[in-house]
Amino acid sequence: MQIKLLVEGGAMKPSPALSQKIGPLGLNIGQIISKINEATKDFKGLKVPVELDVNPSTKDFEVNVFSPPVSELLKKELGIEKGSGIQKKMQVGNIGIEQIISVAKSKLPNLLCKDLKSAVKTVVGSCVSLGILVENKPASEVEQQIDKGKYDNEIQEEKTEVSPEKKVKLDKYFAKLSEAEQKKIKQEEAEKEAAKEVKEAKAKPEEKTAEEKPEEKKK
Numbered sequence: 001m002q003i004k005l006l007v008e009g010g011a012m013k014p015s016p017a018l019s020q021k022i023g024p025l026g027l028n029i030g031q032i033i034s035k036i037n038e039a040t041k042d043f044k045g046l047k048v049p050v051e052l053d054v055n056p057s058t059k060d061f062e063v064n065v066f067s068p069p070v071s072e073l074l075k076k077e078l079g080i081e082k083g084s085g086i087q088k089k090m091q092v093g094n095i096g097i098e099q100i101i102s103v104a105k106s107k108l109p110n111l112l113c114k115d116l117k118s119a120v121k122t123v124v125g126s127c128v129s130l131g132i133l134v135e136n137k138p139a140s141e142v143e144q145q146i147d148k149g150k151y152d153n154e155i156q157e158e159k160t161e162v163s164p165e166k167k168v169k170l171d172k173y174f175a176k177l178s179e180a181e182q183k184k185i186k187q188e189e190a191e192k193e194a195a196k197e198v199k200e201a202k203a204k205p206e207e208k209t210a211e212e213k214p215e216e217k218k219k
Contacts, residue, residue, distance in 0.1 A: 003052040005036075009043030009068070012036050027059055039063045046072045067110055070126045073103045084131025090181050094133040094174035096167070097142075097151050100124055102160035117155050121146045136173045 003021055012033050022029050032052065040048045049066040067073075075081065078093035097120075104111075104119035113119040124146065127139035134142040145151065162170070 001054050001056060003054060005050045005052065006047050007036055007040060007050050009046045009048045010037050010041035011044065012040070025054060025056060025059075027054065027061065032061065032063075035063050039065050043068055046076055048072075067107055070103060070107055070123055071130060073106065074123070074126060074130060074132060077103065078132065083129065086185075087129070087131035089185060090131060091133050091174070091177065092131045094136060094170045094177075095127065096162040096170055097135055097154050098159045098162045100127075100134060101155060101158060105158065105160065116158070117146065117152070120151070120155055133174065133177075136170065 005018070005021075014029060014033065018029065018033075022032060036050055040050065043065075046068045048068050051064040051066065053062040053064060055061065068076075071083065074095070075083070077099045078095060080092050082092075084090050084092045100120055100123050101116070104116060104123045107123070108116060108119045111119050111122055113122055121143055124134055124139050124142050127134055128143070132139060137145075
C-alpha cells in the first residue's frame with residue numbers, strides 16, 4: 001500500500017497525524033522518520049512530497065521522494081518563508097526570468113505541460129498567487145508577455161542563471177517598491193484608525209444625551 005505525506009525536508013518529526021497513518025500498520029515510526037529525513041536532507045527548509053510504499057505483511061517499506069511544489073521552489077529561489085496574503089498591496093520578492101526557467105525545468109516532468117514554455121507560464125502563474133514580481137513587473141503581466149513571445153530566446157536557450165549585475169538591479173527595484181508599499185499600508189491603517197476615532201467621538205454626545213433624558217423626566 002502507499003501512504004502520501006508532505007514533510008519538512010530533513011526535519012520530519014513525530015506527530016498525531018503521522019501516528020494515525022502509520023500506527024495501525026505496526027511500523028516503527030522512529031525508523032520511518034529517520035529514513036525520510038535522510039532521503040529529504042537536500043531539501044531543507046522546503047515542504048517535500050513523500051510516498052511510502054509499504055508491504056503490510058512483511059512491514060518493509062520504501063521511501064519515494066518527489067520534487068517540492070512550485071511554490072516551495074520559488075520561495076527557495078528568493079529566500080523567503082511565505083507568500084503575500086495581500087498580493088494586490090504587498091509583494092514579497094522580485095524574481096528573474098532565468099530563475100523561473102530553472103524552476104520550470106526542474107518541475108517539467110511533473111507538470112501537465114507540453115513544453116518548457118508552457119511550464120514557464122505555469123510557474124509564473126504561481127508567482128501571481130504568492131505575490132512575486134517577475135522582471136520588475138506583476139506576474140500576470142508577464143504571463144501575457146510570454147504568450148506574445150517576449151522571453152522565447154531565454155526559454156529556448158534554457159537560461160537558468162541571473163547575472164550578479166541583474167540580481168542587484170532586481171533587488172534594488174524590489175527594495176524601493178517594498179518601502180513604498182509598506183508606507184502606503186501604514187497610511188491606510190492610520191486613516192482607518194482616524195476614521196474610527198471620529199466615529200466614536202460622534203457617538204459619545206448621543207450617548208450622553210440619552211443618559212440625560214431620564215433625569216429631565218424626573219424634574
